[in-house]
Amino acid sequence: MGACMVKQDSATKASTVAPYISPQPKLPRARLYGVELCPFTSRVRIALQYKGILVQPVWLTSEDLKGNKLDWLSSVCPDGKLPIFQHEDQTICGSSDAIIEYIETRFPNPPLLPCGPLAKDIQKWVEYIQNNFTPLLGQVLYDGNPFVQQNLAPQLEASFTGLDDALKQYSTRGPFFFGDQFTLADVYLIPFLLLVRPLTYFRGLEIKSDHSYLLTYSRRMVLFPSYAPVRIDLDLLGISIARALQERAPAPLVLLTTLQHQSILFHMEKLVQIADELVLVAKHNTKVIDPIKGSIGMQIRNLSLRYGQLLDLMQEHAQMEERVIFPALEKADRGVTKSANEEHARDLPVMNGIHGDIKAVLTLEQGSDTRNEALIALATRFHKLQAHTIEHYHDEETELLPLLDAAGVGSKQQAALVEKCSSLMEASHGNLFPYLLSGLAPHQIHQYVDLLQRCLVPNLMEQIAEALQHSVDELAFVWKVVQERIPSLAHQWYGAPAEKLIKC
Numbered sequence: 381m382g383a384c385m386v387k388q389d390s391a392t393k394a395s396t397v398a399p400y401i402s403p404q405p406k407l408p409r410a411r412l413y414g415v416e417l418c419p420f421t422s423r424v425r426i427a428l429q430y431k432g433i434l435v436q437p438v439w440l441t442s443e444d445l446k447g448n449k450l451d452w453l454s455s456v457c458p459d460g461k462l463p464i465f466q467h468e469d470q471t472i473c474g475s476s477d478a479i480i481e482y483i484e485t486r487f488p489n490p491p492l493l494p495c496g497p498l499a500k501d502i503q504k505w506v507e508y509i510q511n512n513f514t515p516l517l518g519q520v521l522y523d524g525n526p527f528v529q530q531n532l533a534p535q536l537e538a539s540f541t542g543l544d545d546a547l548k549q550y551s552t553r554g555p556f557f558f559g560d561q562f563t564l565a566d567v568y569l570i571p572f573l574l575l576v577r578p579l580t581y582f583r584g585l586e587i588k589s590d591h592s593y594l595l596t597y598s599r600r601m602v603l604f605p606s607y608a609p610v611r612i613d614l615d616l617l618g619i620s621i622a623r624a625l626q627e628r629a630p631a632p633l634v635l636l637t638t639l640q641h642q643s644i645l646f647h648m649e650k651l652v653q654i655a656d657e658l659v660l661v662a663k664h665n666t667k668v669i670d671p672i673k674g675s676i677g678m679q680i681r682n683l684s685l686r687y688g689q690l691l692d693l694m695q696e697h698a699q700m701e702e703r704v705i706f707p708a709l710e711k712a713d714r715g716v717t718k719s720a721n722e723e724h725a726r727d728l729p730v731m732n733g734i735h736g737d738i739k740a741v742l743t744l745e746q747g748s749d750t751r752n753e754a755l756i757a758l759a760t761r762f763h764k765l766q767a768h769t770i771e772h773y774h775d776e777e778t779e780l781l782p783l784l785d786a787a788g789v790g791s792k793q794q795a796a797l798v799e800k801c802s803s804l805m806e807a808s809h810g811n812l813f814p815y816l817l818s819g820l821a822p823h824q825i826h827q828y829v830d831l832l833q834r835c836l837v838p839n840l841m842e843q844i845a846e847a848l849q850h851s852v853d854e855l856a857f858v859w860k861v862v863q864e865r866i867p868s869l870a871h872q873w874y875g876a877p878a879e880k881l882i883k884c
Contacts, residue, residue: 726768
């Protein structure tokens, strides 16, 4: 990495040349070609600002780089990567790393890699940010593949922890990464920490409060003298990233299925917790009534209601897979879904049996040994169902769903099948829709509703919007998330105020 590809867009319609300010005597003339919102371009700008080098930026867009509008670009930079730095008779391109190395060599003072006892440490963390943190954060942000997100999110959290530990060690004597000395570590880190804001909005990942040193650094870096004069518009950055993510959206049917998996597993975990709490109460034979949860009988009835909702969702989800996804795969390879179908056949009696068990528990005398034993057995069955479901969904996500594209069911075909899935899942995309979405994080709710809005015919989308608007009180937050993130949906169907695009 270290360069911006020309396909990136800066959210403007044409190239712009910033007003040229004649440099003071003896100061070098320089010109920087790039995408204004690109973090790699920002690294170069911060380094130039720190060195006091006056530069004339020329901001390019993807439209500028189509066809032969800029014939010179291919001759100067055959691989089409930006930024490009021109200084006197030198042209440096290919990566921001090469440009920054040239700047540091050609203009050694003030140094970004100062000599001294911390020189090796500075180089170590520059290389870590460059080779580990940068590509990891970029992939988590731009790769919408649900499997990639699940695998890389813990790695990014670990990377945040590593940076926080480093800042704890080095930044105690000043605001910069290495205390009172602005270094190349700051140059490399600042532009990519700016991506955490859209990362939170689009992927639900953030710098948590327990990473206090990194959080503090990310808040004060915007005031650093070497960044503040060249700071980028974060709202435009968010819009630009939103456009890029739309172009790289994951396959519709895969996204729909995996988000449903996550919602189901979320709700199942909640039910397992309730069942375990009931067992704990039964073992202690307590008669204290929780003013929020109610009596034991009330809690069991609540468990029955919630499980009924989950059961309906799981059954419709299974039918959707059996009638839409599995047939599409079977056409390409007969028998490939045999194991998954057997899993469905195995789990259905178990799911129905649990529903019957809950009803049976309600008929037993409160506090009796029989009821307590029944609650323990019920909790055990919940745990087994949870384990089976986790394993089953994991197998589908790793072994079946990736085969859709190879089976000739590409993104366009999948988009058409999403409408069929929604029609089959009548309750899940009707009165149960707020319940389904309540098992997802806000950015996932956004993904799910946006997916349906792009793939469904208007009358189906109107039914879904109706279900959201009339969510029960405990699920009203779902409609609020949709209104905030997709205001056009509320405005289209209910005349709600069309708020401005939510800016990450």
